[in-house]
Amino acid sequence: MSMQSSSAPLNLLSGDPTAATQPARRRSAWRLGALFVGVAALVFGSIGTVNYRYNPLTYDGDQQQAVAATLAGGGNVAIADPNIDWRTLRSKHLSQMKETPDVILFGGSRWQEASAAVAPNKRFYNAFVTNDFFEDIVALTGQLYTTGHLPKTLILSVRFFSFDYLDRHDQLWWTLTSPEYKQMSERLGIPAHSWTDSVPVSQYSHLLSADSALKSLQRGSVEEAGWRPTTAVSDPQMNIIGSDGALRFSEAHLKTLTPEGVEKDALETAAQHRTARIHIKRELVGQLGTLIGFLKKQGVQVVLVQTPFHPAYFKAIQGTPYYDDIRQVEADTRSVAAASGALVGGGFDSLALGCTAADYRDFNHASDHCLTQVLRSIPGLN
Template sequence: MKQFLIALLRRVLLAFKILSRVVLFVLPVPLLMVYVNYHVDCSGLFQGDVLLRTAAQQLIDGENLLNFSQMDERALLKLVAQNLTEETEPEVLAIGSSRVLSLHAATAGSSSFYNAGMTGADSRDVMTSYYLFAREGHVPDTVIFCVDPWLLYSGADSYDHRSDPELYAEFLQQALGMESDYEAPDPVQTWKALIDPAYFQGNVAYWMRNRGSQVAYTEDGEATPFTPVADSALYDQNVVVKLSDGSVIYDKPFRDTSVEDATILALTQASSFDSVNMEGFTELSDEAITLFGRFVAYMQQQGSRVALLMTPFHPTTYDTVFYQYETEGQHTGFFQVEEWLREFAAANNLEIYGSYNPHTLELEPADFFDGFHVRDTSIEKFFPGV
């Protein structure tokens, strides 16, 4: 019996040795597959869109990029926030619509600055832009909050179709503690790609194709349009440049628009003023006011100093809209916003700069690109920096 037990033990030990060697040989293969599929991720399942991921890292690394108009701004901002480090996180963050995108680091008064403005940003975009940084642990010391009038309106036409309602629902639930219909997505199907041999093969081929290349390519071989541009050539481009600080330099033809042509454009934009997130904006929304207050309080609770900024409209746009307000009673909601904002700032001890009224700021038509966007060289006339 004793000899039988000894023989059995020897067989068990031998089987264990064989099994352990097999495991040591086989285990690195699935681990390597998981590592490559997650980190290379040519389809952007885990790391985000390949081209935008590359662009985000280039911005973080201090590169200025061509072809801003081809970027998915919302997806890009998410990737920038996710890939920041403690060394690269901004101390000053600007949030708002395209009406703040011309605010550069030099004008903001900080070398540690990122402009998170987005074209057509509605209230959901603005709130989630700050939340993306806070969620990743990159809370800015100071927030320059460019408040567009439509942020105080909650009608159906105050929202932009490009905003992310799921991210906004998450923000309401996780940041403000409000009820929402947000449900965390089931990750099972996505995570299955980690052990997919076919995806592994595609990722290896993608890595081989991009190894040592100065140009990023998608899994389909598409070259990135977001190529770096030297500082000396920033103002010579015929496309919009996305600066490494998140702000933009508009294309040369747009910047060279004459005062007369910009005024004509401003008049045209005034005729469709309400269509810019303000259709039916007859009075301030109680719901929007409540959310605005809670959002500002949330940023302060995170430790951010909040400065409010109102960027002006072109004199022709403003005067036309004001005439329609006085004679026809239009745009009543718009003309209630600034007074309310100043009262809110005073009640909450917040700094507030600028005005929607260009005459208050002594601005001329030459200070504007068009009816909605003040020139970057004119922002310092009403914003002293942080």
């Protein structure tokens, strides 16, 4: 019996020699996994913190609210970097706006410099955002309607990519106002993109971007990346957002823009676009007409307008399918305007609208002078 009792433990160990080490290995694997998760959380947390603090007008709702309150109170705001979340800022500004402007202009950054000078003797607001699409027009209309700020005149910019397909959109920005877009689409009775296509995933991936964090650190201190109220309309180093919504670039930035450099950008961009095509989703053209019909019922005069290109760019793309696509967008815009009773103006040819190469920052961003020329050429607008 003594031999049997002493052999049982020996048989157990010899039958499975790894049994005693398996719990230790599992504990080691768990520790390694926890260490990996901890390091990853620390790295991404640090990246997110840098991006959040250095980009307060992209990620910090309280800071956006404070800027909107300053603008709504009639003040201007100085900012270091104009690459901010303009959509959220517009939404917060509209919700605090005390008076409804007579004229509201909406478009992409091509309109960023259009100031109150385009509509003298009228209350004017420039609601431009970055990289606009048709969905943004729908979202803004919804915001104006729900906040009670539909103006007497609403100028809507139709750009060459306005009617593009969803898979060609820059996901980083347009989805930020997807709730307003979906709500207004339902009000208009037009189909909206699915929930999965409308989630602002790119905003969170951008927040955790190491490249973005590095660029933020290189720009300077957190204080320099922030904003401040101001009464000035220009600044040597800071960009100014006016209470009219327009952007005034810093003197330092404007000094970097030479005529030679701007024309080089125009020609290089034209070379890229000569082999490209614009894909127009025909349904969106009809939906624009539906939206205009809704606005007309609310007593709003709608103006459809396009901004012209740098003359060197416009000349360089002629004779290409891309040029034909641009002309098709222009023709579609005029067709929608004629059918819906909207005013129409502008165009892609700068020389026909009185703009010159001296008016441009790059191939398609014009100065306030040119934009004023474009709007003042629209019959019945002034």
